[in-house]
Amino acid sequence: MFARSPGMREAIGLAERVSSTDSNVLITGESxxxxxVLASWIHWKSPRAAQSLVKIDCATLPGELLEAELFGYERGAFTGASEAKPGRFEAAxxxxxxxxxxxxxxxxxQAKLLRVIETREFERLGGRKTIKLDARLIVxxxxxxxxxxxxxxxxEDLLYRLDVIHIRxxxxxxxxxxxxxxIEHFVQHYAAKHGRKVERVAAPALALLQAYDYPGNARELANIIERAVIVAHGKRLEEEDLPQGLSAAVSAQKNKAKPLSLAELEAAYIAETLAATKGNKTECARILGISRKNLYEKIARYKL
Ligand SMILES: Nc1ncnc2c1ncn2[C@@H]1O[C@H](COP(=O)(O)OP(=O)(O)O)[C@@H](O)[C@H]1O
Ligand SMILES: [Mg+2]
Structure with missing residues (x-):
């Protein structure tokens, strides 16, 4: 996990502290x-690392199928259940x-999950035998x-149970x-995957990658780099290897930048004029059309 930024360092710090415990963990964040990645990382760092890591996507299975998948079922539990099958909680x-x-x-x-969390027990669908759950839960x-x-x-009660440790x-x-x-990680990863010799990113391409906002986050970055690695000619990724829409998107982002307040605009203009006059207050005040005293007041107020 790469974490230089304060936000990510905090997330990983908390993940590290919680990894050695059995506490439920809630991880939130944009798609x-x-x-x-962080959920897997917690598992690999935990005392449970040698055991299985079972992932279930609750969005892809409709209600009953999901329950059957999670809890398993006994023979005859529902039409089509011709044989008993253990669920993912058992597999984990x-x-x-x-x-x-x-x-x-x-x-x-939700009701069933709440009960599992509170009692650490569950039954297969259609089953009477109570099974003890010994698995760490990450949602x-x-x-x-x-x-x-x-x-x-x-x-709400389920949220309280899940929200014990919340990592953003x-x-x-x-x-x-x-x-x-x-970027470095994805370049190496995809170069190896596709047998390409790409080693680095040319400065203009890097500048563009740095400027973009990534509404699709790391997944979008990974896709951009994978594609670039495939189409690149030599050892360097060039600007032309990046998606065509990228530079247009960056310009659009800039235009959408948050509008300045009058005070912010004034502060920026004074700073610019000060720089242009190399800090000469008399000259700066003359250009701005205000008194030297007034300029000093504004410099103090805006902490220029
Ligand atoms: N810190 C990271 N280091 C390496 N790869 C990452 C990192 N964060 C995300 N990725 C990659 O970005 C993609 C999306 O990450 P994923 O964990 O699936 O996002 P989410 O679950 O939040 O939608 C994956 O391909 C993953 O490999
Ligand atoms: Mg995901």
């Missing part, structure tokens, strides 16, 4: 930010269960669960300090 014994996109759990499944979501609770789509993975645009390491 593609690295929640899955002594290991870690990662529930991705937890906000998609049906009301029914992931890119949805604001508190909002889902307010909207009546998510159980910041979006990539808020941790650009991590970009260069991530």
């Amino acid at each position: 593609g930010a690295g929640k899955d 014994q002594k290991g870690t269960v990662v529930l991705d996109e937890i906000a998609h759990l049906s009301t029914d499944a 992931l979501t890119n949805v604001d669960l508190a909002g889902a609770v307010k909207a009546g789509r998510f159980r 993975v910041p979006p990539l645009r808020e941790r650009k300090d991590d970009l260069s390491k991530l």
Whole structure:
């Protein structure tokens, strides 16, 4: 895991401290930010690392199928259950269960999960034998669960149970300090995967990659680099190897930049004029059309 940025360092620091415990962990963050990667990292760092890591995406299976998948079922539990089958919770014994996109759990499944968390026990669908759960639970979501609770789509008591340790993975645009390491990592990874000799990124291409905001986060960066590595000619990734829309997107981003307040605009203009006059206050005040005293006041106010 690469973490130079304060936000990511905090996330990994917390992940490290929690890894040695059995505590439930809630990881939130935008899609593609690295929640899955962090969940696996916690597992590999934990005393459960030698046991299985079981991941289930709650968004891809409809209600009953998901329950059958999680809890398993006995023969005859429902039409088509011609044989008993253990669920993923059983497969994860002594290991870690990662529930991705937890906000998609049906009301029914939420109730069952709550019971599993509270009692550490469950039964297969249609089964009477109670099974003890010995697995660490990590849940992931890119949805604001508190909002889902307010909207009546998510159980508040379940959220409280899940929210014991909450790790926030910041979006990539808020941790650009991590970009260069991530780019280097993806270049090496995809060069090896596709048998290419690409070793580095040319300065103009790097500048463009640094400027972009990545609404799709690390996943989008990975895709951009993979494609660039494939189309690149030599040992260097060039600007032309990046997607055509990238530089247009960067320009659009700049135009959308947050508008300045009058005070911010004034401060910026005074700073610029001071630089242009090499710090000569008399000359600067003359250009700005204000008194020297007034200029000194503004310099103090704006901490220029
Ligand atoms: N810190 C990281 N180091 C290396 N690869 C990362 C990192 N963060 C994300 N990735 C890569 O970005 C992609 C998306 O990450 P993932 O964990 O699946 O995001 P999420 O679960 O938040 O949608 C994956 O291909 C993963 O390999
Ligand atoms: Mg994911």
